[in-house]
Amino acid sequence: RQRTFAMIKPDSYTNTGKIIDAIYQNGFVISKLKMGRFSNESAGQFYGEHRGKSFYNGLIDFMTSDVVTGIELVAENAVERWRQLIGPTKTSVAKVQNPNTIRAIFGTDDTKNAVHGSDSGPSWKRETDSFFSPNVKH
Numbered sequence: 001r002q003r004t005f006a007m008i009k010p011d012s013y014t015n016t017g018k019i020i021d022a023i024y025q026n027g028f029v030i031s032k033l034k035m036g037r038f039s040n041e042s043a044g045q046f047y048g049e050h051r052g053k054s055f056y057n058g059l060i061d062f063m064t065s066d067v068v069t070g071i072e073l074v075a076e077n078a079v080e081r082w083r084q085l086i087g088p089t090k091t092s093v094a095k096v097q098n099p100n101t102i103r104a105i106f107g108t109d110d111t112k113n114a115v116h117g118s119d120s121g122p123s124w125k126r127e128t129d130s131f132f133s134p135n136v137k138h
């Protein structure tokens with residue numbers, strides 16, 4: 001079985017219960033869970049690959065605006081299956097292409113897209129180490 005790193009973003013704080021329900025309904029097991037708040041520094045570290053992009057400042061402002069919930073998931077093929085369950089990055093695309101996905105149901109716009117999911121095994125490890133470190137405070 002494989003692990004992945006999921007996160008409930010600040011816009012979906014009030015949907016946390018429903019999203020955790022969807023996680024179990026879809027056969028994932030939660031192996032770690034932490035609520036925390038990104039500082040500018042820890043958010044910059046987490047999203048370092050996007051530095052310099054047009055949406056970067058808006059992304060950091062959004063991700064530091066309120067509490068997030070980081071979740072380590074275990075399942076067969078967890079990375080790919082979680083990406084399928086959350087849907088396309090842009091909420092507007094998700095609503096048209098995959099209306100049953102978590103982003104289609106709970107997302108607001110291209111940045112406020114409800115949840116995160118690692119895109120590969122190596123990024124899962126980097127992200128989980130980064131989020132479950134003391135740099136992201138409870």
Ligand code: ATP
Binds near residue numbers: 055110115116117
């Ligand atoms: P995540 O990494 O959060 O699972 P992702 O891998 O689908 O999402 P990335 O391309 O890594 O998407 O972008 C990280 C986050 O940056 C997105 O989830 C979204 O919040 C924001 N973002 C990405 N592309 C755009 C865009 N074109 N406009 C605005 N915000 C964007």
